Structures are given as structure tokens and as C-alpha cells.
Amino acid sequence: MSQSVDRIGRIECFPVLPRWLFVRVETDQGAIGWGEATLEGHGEAVIGAFEAVRDRLIGHDPDRIEDAWQLLHRLGFYRGGPVLLSAIAGVDQALWDIKARKLGVPVHQLLGGRVRDRLPVYAWIGGDRPADVAAAAAARQAQGFAAVKMNGTEDLDWLDSSARVDALVERLGQVRATGIDVGVDFHGRVHRPMARTILRAIEPLTPLFAEEIVLSDNVDVAAQLAGFTAVPLAWGERLYSRWDYRAFFERGAVDIVQPDLSHAGGISECRRIAAMAETYDVAFAPHCPIGPLALAACLHVGAATPNFAIQEVSMGIHYNAPSQDLTTLVRNPEMFAIEGGTMAVPSLPGLGVEIDEAAVRDMAKTPHRWRNPAWRGPNGDLREW
Template sequence: MSSAADRIGRIECFPVLPRWLFVRIETEQGAVGWGEATLEGHGEAVAGAIDAARDRLIGHDPDRIEDAWQLLHRLGFYRGGPVLMSAIAGIDQALWDLRGRKLGVPVYQLLGGRVRNRISVYAWIGGDRPADIADAAKQRAAQGFTAVKMNGTEDIGWLEGMRQIDALVERVGQVREAGIDVGIDFHGRVHRPLARAALKAIEPLRPLFAEEVVLSDNVDVVAQLAGCSAVPIALGERLYSRWDYRPFLEKGVVDIIQPDLAHAGGISEARRIAAMAEVYDVAFAPHCPIGPLALAACLHVGAATPNFVIQEVSLGIHYNRPAEDLTTLVRNPAMFGIESGAMAIPEGPGLGVEVDEAAVREMAKSPHRWRNPAWRGRDGELREW
């Protein structure tokens, strides 16, 4: 156990399958905390940012979590962006984990205690190119889920998409017939000329939300969409700080924010983003199609956040393979059990995840180089993945 005189002595990162990046912090007296800095497709860049962070944090007091966060965010001159904020996120999670383990309490207790008794969750169905939706929804229901999320379309051109929208309506109807709620993730694949048509088409089916109908690059385009449909608008996986979220909240164009705790500055920043959203009566539903440490961080923040609504879970997601699923590198997989559409709030110290460190170190000896596919249209033009 660390003492008041203990200092950070070692920071390591581990690229592990299928596409995750774990962070391990150890103090000079041997206390350990784990976090996750997964930035899908850019793991090498984040690892480089973590390497630079060592120069600032070796010898730092591990209990001064906010000071460490500010140090990494403010003193590099250049701020924000996915790479730097993901590096901060993994370190921040690991420091919260370390602090909770030192005190023998779960992280949510350090955030003010829980405001709910369990965490509502949803799972993915259908893959990148959605198919076999009805059967997949039934399988998720059998696993204990009461809500799912699916991609809205395959790759889609600026105008050539009405057939895909018709197919989307049919698929969503199949899921609803299976007696399960569904959120629709458009993954930023739809552009403005078709976006309104897509929202109006799904509105009668009453989905939980429409996520990233268009990219979050232009708040005014999102505002136009928000004004044309009653479907709740969700976004945020490609926003990385409270400053990024601010214009969307101020313009009142988003109903559900989805910061990823492995991208958006970790537990510390996600708490601030959620509190800012609460002021605007906006719900908080963290993005998390990645690993167990990021998910555990989400569960703790969700437990202590009043405007939290539902949590994404990567159990059996299409990016994983049977040999590398959510619990592969975890010694206590039961903590991620599903019952009646919810997960239990972790009660172990820190994040509550017992990492199989030997397995992590062995897997990291052959680092992954995960990349998303490059999709092209019929004329050879690149399309959003």
C-alpha cells in the first residue's frame, strides 16, 4: 500500500487484442492501477503520447489525480484532440484505480457515492454492414439485454441512399418485433442531403436514439437535423473535452451525449462533461465499444452521475473475436454479468477489474496493428466507415 511519501515510479502501456491499449501505473512502493487508453486504429500514436507523459509524471504524487490531469492537459502547449486526450484518459483511469485500491473502496465512492442501484446497458447487433438483425436481437434478449444498438446503413453516397433507408426501416421494424429497444448508429456515414430523410423514415418506429447521423464537424448541420425530427439525437464519441461539447449544448441540438472515457480525458473529464450536460437537461450515455477497463470506468461514473441513462457494452461485439472478447484478460468476468438489461455496480476496490497481468504481458509481445477498413463507392471515392 502506498503512503503519503509514495511517488509514481513506472508507467507502461500494452497493446492487446482485439484493438485495445491498456495502461499500468506502479508507484515506487509497489501500488498498481490500471486504465485504458484505446483509440481504435491509432494505438501507436497514443503510446507515444504516454511515453512523453512519463517525463512529467514519474516522481509525481499518485494521489494528486486532478493535478496530474491538469499537468498533462495544460503544460504541453498544444491541447485536446483524440491522441492527447486518450493518453490522458488511460493515465487518469489508472490513477483513480490506484487510489481506490489504496483506500480499499470502489471508485464510485470517491465520486460522491452511487445515485442508482444498477447500470442499464445495451449491446451491438448486426456488424458494420448490418445483417441478420432479427435473430441477433433475439440472441441478445436471451443473454439478458433489453436494448441493442445497430448500424443504420452500410457505406452510403451523398445522394444514392434511399434504398438503404428503406432497408433500415425494415431492419428496425424486425428488432422492434422481437420485443427489444434499439438505438441506431449512423456512424457519421450519412451526409446532409439524405440525413433528414433518414430521420423522418425511422421516426414512426420510435428508436431510443439516432447516433452520429452526420459527423460532429458542423454544429449548425446537427442543429438543422435536431429541428426536423422527434427522434432523440445522440453524439459525442468524436468529441474529446468539455470545450468540444460546449457549442452543441449551448445550441440545444443534442439530447444524449456519448463521451468515450478512453478518448475524452478519462473519469475526471467525463464527470465534468456529464455535469455540464445536466445543466442543459441532456442525458449521459458513455460510448464504449472497447475493453474491460474502459467499461469499468464507465460503470463507476454512471453509478455516480444523475443524468446517466444507459451504457454501451462490447460483449460479443463484431470487432472482437471469440478468443479476444470483453473478459479474456480479466480474472473476475462475473462482474460484467447481464441480468434484466442491467449490470451490477462494481464493488471491488478501484475499478474492480482483476487484470490477468501475465496474459496481458504475453499478448502485448505481439502488438496489434488494428485498422478500420477503407470503404470506397462505385466510382472509387472514399466513403465514411
């Protein structure tokens, strides 16, 4: 007698502090998988998108992960964008978690197996308005990190003063003087009139990368900057599919791609983005200033990806304080231990994260309403956050 095919029976969303959205998928036979569909500041929109996800996937075979991905992406008629692909990402991660747990292997085994034993990682220092970053860098070194990332600028005008540039160089120099490597995140706050000036100013300090020096909407400007500077240029947290990345590859506009596995279609799509990047000799460094499920997914993809470079970790990030941190809702925080600037490749079945489900359900009873701040200049003009 043939065994009955298991089916997806239940899909739940849990908005939890500080700004995360967890996804739980359960099958009719009781298999459970977790994923993360966090889209900072737009959690309610992603939760709304799950109405269509449930209509499509309840009753679907959970082992058919790629079919589920295509079903959600192609049959909604309107494709792409952060909301829809974040919803897909959460489900995709959960389905990989279910399948690998059923087989008793970590997810990276289903991606071809690991190509490294440990993964280089970096942590944030400073906040949205950076200050006293040298002391923060030293504290990260004491935690075992060998690299950090800092915000480059506060809110910046289209044409701003040289004092702002000088202040950035001073802060970056203070961090580099500690001996730690540092990437600089500009959050798209710089516009073309200032971008070359800033890149030229920081180039002698050899940062690991400059992230979103301008908005990723401006691929032509990105390509011009790539031909101008020796600083590796990183883009990707606001690119959501391989189609979004294609122009950056074709124009030679990017050195490091940073897809967020909770924004860009999950494990399935980010594996494809990494493979595309490899054909252009571009490094893969997933974006992840969010929760533990997203980080675990990143670690599995990074473990199996030849052109992986370094992984962002949200441990102690300013968004988490004071109510929450990376491992608050996790029963096995040791999987995220730092040693020598690296994390171990996860070894437990599935994503390897043991979620405290009771704590998640309790926290989600009071959903967060996280929003990024609205910044204005001295003349009342809106600034990029």
C-alpha cells in the same frame, strides 16, 4: 516521524487484442492501477504520446489526480484531440484505480457515491454491414439484454437511393418486432442531403436514439436536425473534451452525450462533461465498444451520475471475434454479469477489474495493428466508415 509521500515510479502500455491499449501505473511503494487508453486504429500514436506522459508524471504524487490531469493537458502547449486525451484518459483511470484501492473502496465512492443500484446496458448486434439483425436481437434478449444498438447504414453516398432508406426501415422494424429497444448508429456516414429523409423514415419506429447521424464536425447541421426530428440525437465518440461539447449544448444540438472514457480524458473529464450535460437537461450515455477497463470506468461514473441513461457494452461485439472478448483478460468476469437488462454497480475496491497481468504481458509481445477498413463507392469514391 512523518510517512514518506508515495510517487509514481513506472508507467507501461500494453497493446492487446483485438484493438485495445491497456495502461499500468505503479508507484514506488508498489501500488498498482490499470486504465485503458484505447484509440481504435491509432494505438501507436497514443503509445508515442506516453513518452511525454512519463516525463511529466514519473515522480508525481499519485493521489493528486486532478493536478496530474491538468499537468498533462495544459503544459503540453498543444491541447486536446483524440491522441493526447486518450493518453491522459488511460493514466487518469489508473490513478483513480490506485487511489480507491489504497482506501479500500470502489471508485464511485470517491465520486460522491452511487445514485442507483444497477445500470441499464445495451449490446451491439450486426456488424459494419448489418444483416440478419432480428435473429441477433433475439440472441441478445436471451443473454439478458433489454436494449441493443445496430449500424443504420452501410457506406452511403452524399445523395443515395430510396432503396437504401427502405432497407434501413425494414431492418429496424424487424428488430423492434422482437420487442427489444434499439439505438441506431450511423457512424457519421450520412450527409446533410440525406439526414432529414432518414430521420423522418425511422421516426415512426421510435428508436432509442440516432447516433452520429452526421459527423460531429457539423454542429450547425446537428442543431438543425435537432429542431426537425423527434428521434433523440446522440453525439460524442469523436468529441474529446468539455470544450468540444460546449457548442452542442449551447446550440441545443444534442439530446444524449456519449463521451468515450478512453478518448475523452478519462474519469475526470467525463464527469465534468456529464455535469455540463445535466445543466442542459441532456442525458449521459458513455460510448464504450472497447475493453473491460474502459467499461469498468464507465460503470463507476454512471453509478454516481444523476443524468446517466444507459451504458454501451462490447460483450460479443463483432470487432472482438474470433480471438478475444470483453472478459478474456479478466480474472473476475462475474462483475460484468447481465440481469434484467442491467449490470450491478461495481463493489470491489478501485475499478474492480482484476487483470490477468501475465496474459496481458504475453499478448502485448505481438502488438496488434488494427485498422478500420477503407470503403469506396461503386465509382471509386471514398466513403465514411
